[in-house]
Amino acid sequence: MVYAATVAGTVLWLAAILLAPWLAGRGADGAARIVYAVFAPVCHQDPQRCFALGGHPLAVCGRCLGIYMGFAAGLALTPFVRGFSRLALPRGRIFAVLILPMALDGVAGVLGLWRSPIGVRFVTGFAWGTILPFYFVAGVADLVLIRRRRRSGRGLEKSQGPT
């Protein structure tokens, strides 16, 4: 259930990223502006750092697109790597290895040491994004289990009544 909902949400999120330039290309500026505004809190949307569709920038930058595409790829791998029954989280080392390229690239960019091309931004974001669904699906699935257990515990207490 959680997995299916995450897949649906990811597909919608990626579709919305493409929707903004598509709307702008069709002259629906007002609707495009709203879609761009939706993504504004989570991305700087600098057109120079965004891939373009039909001459209009996507709703998020190359790195963010990489993270979301990586998330989708990791999500597709989740059933094969973890299966549906294991809620164990990835090891800290794997997390560190996958975040390191993006962190180095990001920090160096902020410090002005180098200005990486959009392809590098996309790839480093993609690498980091692939591990995220292994956390997200496990976390939310366990959250649902915790709530179910607590609800059934409360139901049991009620059915037993005051002693």
Add this chain to the structure above:
Amino acid sequence: MNKPKPEYLRPALIAGAVAGLLSGLPIIGAGNCLCCLWIVGGAAVAAKLLAAQTPGLLTAGDGAIVGALTGIFAAVVDTLVKMPFQRYNLELARRILDRFSEYGTDIPSGLEGWLDLGSGALSPGWLLLGLFFSAAVYAVMGALGGTIGVSLFGRKAIPPTPSAPPATPQGPSDAT
């Protein structure tokens, strides 16, 4: 038999307030442009605070709960902090546009429409809509950050004991 419920509210409130403040401030708030850095980081810190104050072991779900709550609190604080800055930024942009027109310079197309949209965003309806959307996005990002936080700062699984069921079920579950 259930394990005792961890106290999620306090760590979520503390970390949410800090993450919301950082997200709402100009320039510093741009940190959220990197995969919601302040929200994911704030939720991870909330998980660390939860791990520090909880005697039992934490599961991925505990991290997701405290992270999602952190995201919701951060969205409220972020909206409140942004309100005065939004007015200031719009006023500043208007003045710049007025100065442009005084010198007879063409105003880039779409900028006036953007300002109108920004003015509309100050109305209570738009504020509530923005808050609702931010809370939804930040809750999702927070759940992710909280789970990462539990994996980094807390222990991952409850070892099976005679009195408590394991937190990582071995059998298939329809939750995933």
